[in-house]
Amino acid sequence: MMRKEHAKLNPKRLLQDNSVPLMFVVICLICLPLAGYSPSYLLNELVTRMGRNTFLILSLLIPIMAGMGLNFGMTLGAMAGEIALILVADWQIWGIPGIVLAMIVSIPISILLGVFCGNMLNKAKGREMITSYFISFFMNGVYQLVVLFMMGPIIPIMHATLKLPRGYGIRNTVSLLNMRQQLDNLLAINVGGVKIPVLTFLIIGVLCLVIIWFRRTKLGQDMRAVAQDMEVARDAGINVDRTRIIAIVMSTVMAGFGMIIYLQNLGNFPTYNAHVQIGTFSIAALLVGGASVEKASIGNAFLGVILFHMMFILAPETGTTITGDSMIGEYFRTFVSYGVITVALIMYETKKRMIKSQTGHLLALAQKEEEERAK
Amino acid sequence: MKSRRLIFQILLVLILIAIGGTMMVIGRGHTVYFDNKSLDYQGSTYASPYKIEIYQGSSAEGDALSKLYDGERASATQIGQKITVTLVITQEKGGDEADPVTYTIDLPYNMDGPIINLPAYLAGLPEEAYLSEFIPVITEDPDEEVPTGGDDMSLGDF
Numbered sequence: 058m059m060r061k062e063h064a065k066l067n068p069k070r071l072l073q074d075n076s077v078p079l080m081f082v083v084i085c086l087i088c089l090p091l092a093g094y095s096p097s098y099l100l101n102e103l104v105t106r107m108g109r110n111t112f113l114i115l116s117l118l119i120p121i122m123a124g125m126g127l128n129f130g131m132t133l134g135a136m137a138g139e140i141a142l143i144l145v146a147d148w149q150i151w152g153i154p155g156i157v158l159a160m161i162v163s164i165p166i167s168i169l170l171g172v173f174c175g176n177m178l179n180k181a182k183g184r185e186m187i188t189s190y191f192i193s194f195f196m197n198g199v200y201q202l203v204v205l206f207m208m209g210p211i212i213p214i215m216h217a218t219l220k221l222p223r224g225y226g227i228r229n230t231v232s233l234l235n236m237r238q239q240l241d242n243l244l245a246i247n248v249g250g251v252k253i254p255v256l257t258f259l260i261i262g263v264l265c266l267v268i269i270w271f272r273r274t275k276l277g278q279d280m281r282a283v284a285q286d287m288e289v290a291r292d293a294g295i296n297v298d299r300t301r302i303i304a305i306v307m308s309t310v311m312a313g314f315g316m317i318i319y320l321q322n323l324g325n326f327p328t329y330n331a332h333v334q335i336g337t338f339s340i341a342a343l344l345v346g347g348a349s350v351e352k353a354s355i356g357n358a359f360l361g362v363i364l365f366h367m368m369f370i371l372a373p374e375t376g377t378t379i380t381g382d383s384m385i386g387e388y389f390r391t392f393v394s395y396g397v398i399t400v401a402l403i404m405y406e407t408k409k410r411m412i413k414s415q416t417g418h419l420l421a422l423a424q425k426e427e428e429e430r431a432k
Numbered sequence: 433m434k435s436r437r438l439i440f441q442i443l444l445v446l447i448l449i450a451i452g453g454t455m456m457v458i459g460r461g462h463t464v465y466f467d468n469k470s471l472d473y474q475g476s477t478y479a480s481p482y483k484i485e486i487y488q489g490s491s492a493e494g495d496a497l498s499k500l501y502d503g504e505r506a507s508a509t510q511i512g513q514k515i516t517v518t519l520v521i522t523q524e525k526g527g528d529e530a531d532p533v534t535y536t537i538d539l540p541y542n543m544d545g546p547i548i549n550l551p552a553y554l555a556g557l558p559e560e561a562y563l564s565e566f567i568p569v570i571t572e573d574p575d576e577e578v579p580t581g582g583d584d585m586s587l588g589d590f
Contacts, residue, residue, distance in 0.1 A: 148456065148460075149460060150455060150459040150460060150461065151460075152459055152461070153459070154455035154456075154458050154459020154511070155455070155459050155461075157451065158452055158455040158456060158459060161451060161455070162452070164448065217568075221577050228577055235461055235509070
């Protein structure tokens with residue numbers, strides 16, 4: 058207990074553990090006066106983006122809890138959400154009922170994709186992140202096959218506004234005008250010129266409570282045990298493979314819901330690439346919030362959304378102020394997104410190697426002592 | 433224990449299906465068109481009034497959805513299987529406005545854009561007389577759209 062408290066109060070350790078969020082705080086503080094945005098504009102943007110993205114980012118927590126690292130396969134859930142939205146848009150179900158129906162329709166698709174992804178990851182234990190990354194690429198091809206060639210002839214699509222002029226396949230952009238911000242506007246309140254989407258935040262709040270509750274359940278404890286040591290967990294009678302599949306399925310279903318919340322806020326989506334980068338950006342946001350490959354909390358998700366999006370909002374205008382070209386800001390935020398993931402992965406590997414070498418060193422010392430004692 | 437879990441799972445699926453079904457009914461969206469046009473039906477002519485003010489809802493307060501003069505059309509969007517409108521009718525030019533009357537009109541589930549002919553509806557004619565479907569006409573050959581499957585999305589949209 059004392060040791061834990063000491064570790065918490067150690068400023069060097071504190072700085073080391075929170076280096077990424079601190080770096081982003083510094084970047085935001087530098088950009089803030091240069092961008093010259095009014096506080097109400099900034100807050101409005103930030104609150105909108107929090108409502109839009111937090112659910113997606115929270116969907117990453119369960120696989121981390123199960124020791125499967127950052128789930129790049131959340132893209133699969135995003136695809137399920139998009140397919141559900143295309144179908145609901147074709148059925149002409151509007152407003153909140155349309156959003157609820159899309160969520161329900163996305164569940165079986167997400168489960169199916171999640172089970173597939175989970176099984177694949179079980180075959181690639183220890184290399185989950187890279188595997189899930191490539192599964193998302195592979196599934197993107199399948200998604201394009203379904204949306205481009207099967208929607209119309211096999212999956213009935215009735216409306217010409219959705220179909221390509223050739224008669225099958227979905228157009229480049231799907232309009233969700235009849236669902237646009239329905240979730241955000243219901244129960245929304247205005248505080249000092251800042252629109253707060255209360256219902257969206259309530260849904261996010263419920264998900265947070267579910268995650269907290271889930272950690273305490275038997276399955277949640279099993280996932281943590283699997284994350285600690287798979288062999289020990291197996292010896293303790295935990296079905297490791299099944300537990301890991303459940304973690305991925307849960308994450309995929311949540312990502313599907315998150316994508317629907319995200320897209321209803323935007324009001325339309327590019328059919329063939331809306332999901333492609335969603336995993337990367339969500340993971341980057343989580344890492345910016347101070348999470349790591351093996352540890353992430355709800356607090357990390359919220360802090361990550363705030364810092365990452367603050368940078369997203371400020372960077373283009375700051376780029377324009379400094380260089381006269383807003384594209385500099387765009388490039389900056391692009392390389393930061395990818396950079397932060399790279400740094401997190403390097404830090405994870407370095408830490409793992411350090412622990413391994415320390416253990417090896419301790420073992421060697423113990424062996425040496427034993428040999429001396431034997432002499 | 434296993435059978436209890438199975439029952440729970442089946443129940444959950446049934447509940448989700450029920451919610452989905454309910455959403456399909458209550459969330460069905462329509463673009464409703466209102467016509468103020470004369471109509472010939474079974475040998476009788478139903479003349480259109482000079483002006484119809486349409487208010488969406490059960491009162492004639494606030495801004496009117498549209499003021500339809502003879503031969504004009506207005507549209508409104510509606511979620512659900514019924515639309516409630518309040519009509520204020522002026523029969524002749526320079527004449528007095530009648531008291532507002534509220535009507536609830538059933539909308540067929542299978543029609544995206546039902547057209548309601550108001551003179552026929554007000555005359556109490558059957559559904560086949562006052563209801564038809566709006567079918568958009570494509571007048572030009574559509575440009576071929578090339579699906580793009582790039583690997584990025586505007587960062588600003590995230």
